[in-house]
Amino acid sequence: MHGTMSRILIATDLHQRAVLYDALVKLAAEVKPDAIILGGDFLHHTGLQPYGSTPQLTPTQCAEELQAIAAQLLFVRGNHEDENWFEFRDAWKSLRISAPVRLNGSFSMIGGVGVVGFPCFMGYQQPFSEGEPLGGEHYQYWFRHLFAEHGGDALRLWIMHEPPTGTQLSEAGSPVEGNAWWRDAIEEHQPELVVCGHDHTTPLSRGVWLDQIGRTNVINVGQNMDGPLHATLVTCEGSGRLQFEKLVMA
Numbered sequence: 001m002h003g004t005m006s007r008i009l010i011a012t013d014l015h016q017r018a019v020l021y022d023a024l025v026k027l028a029a030e031v032k033p034d035a036i037i038l039g040g041d042f043l044h045h046t047g048l049q050p051y052g053s054t055p056q057l058t059p060t061q062c063a064e065e066l067q068a069i070a071a072q073l074l075f076v077r078g079n080h081e082d083e084n085w086f087e088f089r090d091a092w093k094s095l096r097i098s099a100p101v102r103l104n105g106s107f108s109m110i111g112g113v114g115v116v117g118f119p120c121f122m123g124y125q126q127p128f129s130e131g132e133p134l135g136g137e138h139y140q141y142w143f144r145h146l147f148a149e150h151g152g153d154a155l156r157l158w159i160m161h162e163p164p165t166g167t168q169l170s171e172a173g174s175p176v177e178g179n180a181w182w183r184d185a186i187e188e189h190q191p192e193l194v195v196c197g198h199d200h201t202t203p204l205s206r207g208v209w210l211d212q213i214g215r216t217n218v219i220n221v222g223q224n225m226d227g228p229l230h231a232t233l234v235t236c237e238g239s240g241r242l243q244f245e246k247l248v249m250a
């Protein structure tokens with residue numbers, strides 16, 4: 001892998017906003033990543049009021065928008081993916097033949113970088129799980145299998161919709177403060193880099209998008225429902241450390 005560069009673009013919390021999907025397509029064309037990971041809430045649970053004021057796409061239209069992206073796309077679940085997943089999945093399949101790739105308590109090698117996509121146990125997760133239960137919600141039920149199989153590659157890049165609790169990147173005591181077990185997982189395993197979302201506003205209102213838990217860097221770039229898009233680009237040269245930057249696209 002020496003001399004090869006891996007580039008992974010990550011965005012969370014698009015919530016079916018047309019302006020954010022448009023910006024993602026533009027950003028993907030500019031950055032030309034190897035892969036794009038959407039870290040949950042790319043759809044918007046229909047029982048709730050839409051966030052923001054700009055137009056919202058349907059799940060089918062979201063799949064159609066993403067057709068313009070050449071890079072491989074991978075999907076991590078947020079609390080807003082419920083039965084709307086079926087409409088998105090079926091639209092995707094009809095456009096691309098293959099099913100959308102999920103990272104749901106599972107591992108993928110992207111270029112030279114091992115990636116773990118965490119599940120999200122908030123909301124109604126059965127549709128996204130596609131009949132593949134993980135055995136339990138605690139990370140010890142499912143992560144230990146990934147670690148046993150992939151070793152250090154499973155300790156590079158973790159994508160989780162809910163932030164770990166107790167960082168500057170989410171509001172303590174609020175519904176979006178995050179998941180205490182995910183913090184335990186980070187403290188126990190010390191992955192190189194964690195990217196999360198779910199709390200859209202705290203990183204932007206505080207102007208802080210990077211924090212540390214031990215040796216682990218944790219990123220939440222936040223999201224504005226009416227744009228511009230906030231995203232993270234993770235790059236890795238050969239077998240070196242992961243580099244990361246925040247990107248904003250109107």
Ligand SMILES: [Zn+2]
Nearest residue numbers: 013041198200
């Ligand atoms: Zn969200």
Ligand SMILES: [Zn+2]
Nearest residue numbers: 041078079198
């Ligand atoms: Zn969320």
